[in-house]
Amino acid sequence: MPYADIIVTLKPTLLDAQGRVVQNALLSLGYENVTSVRIGKYMRMELAEGEALERQVKEMCDRLLANPVIENYHFEIHRDSDGNGTPLVLPTTE
Amino acid sequence: MPYADIIVTLKPTLLDAQGRVVQNALLSLGYENVTSVRIGKYMRMELAEGEALERQVKEMCDRLLANPVIENYHFEIHRDSDGNGTPLVLPTTE
Structure with missing residues (x-):
């Protein structure tokens, strides 16, 4: 069954209050070499077999999963039969 | 500057209420081929150069970033000078 791995991140110019916390x-636990933390959402979506899954997932991100004003998203669609064992490869956020 | 990409997911046996919502x-938007959604956290952490970053990030996940009772985590450490342009490669959740 195909599945999509989606990552939604706050745009880099915006302050990430949750990441700062x-x-x-x-830092208070003693990890003083952490210079920045930014937090986003990760979604694993299983899909029935179908056509144009890329276009459909992009549409879902635009309509519901990400707020295009403040967030970026990336996704990868995997068409493996088992849905396991395949590495997720995602571009880094711009 | 090195950075870590961390993904924290709910264990597969647990009900993901947020994903269900x-x-x-x-489904109510008409995407009837979505058979499952599970939601996790994605973190991008920038680190100062140092030794044993893998061990340190694993420790941070165990101590603060993930709840080992209900969550799994995966991370990748990248040592690129620019922190951009390298794909994030992560194993899928078991």
């Missing part, structure tokens, strides 16, 4: 928590 | 929203 995590960074401060790590 | 997203799946229902997608």
Whole structure:
């Protein structure tokens, strides 16, 4: 069964308050070499077999899963029968 | 500067209520071929140069970033000077 791995991240110019809180928590635990933490969402979506899955997932991201004003998204569609064992390869956020 | 890409997911045996809500929203938008949605966290952490970054990030995940009772995590450390342009390669969740 095909599945999509989707990552939604806050645009790089925006302050990530949640990431800042995590960074401060790590600093207070003694991890002083953490210079930045940014937090996003990861989604694993299983899909029935079909045509044009890329176009469809892009549409879902635009309509519901990401807020295009403040967020970027990346996704990869995998068509493996088992849905396991394949590496997720995603471009880094711009 | 090195950076870590971390993905934290709910263990597969646990009900993902948030994912279920997203799946229902997608169904109500007409995407009837979405058979499952599971939602996790994605973190991009920038680190100062140092030794044993893998061990350190694993420790951060165990101590703060993931709840080992209900969550799994995966991470990749990239040592590129620019921090851009390299694909994130992550194993799929078991």
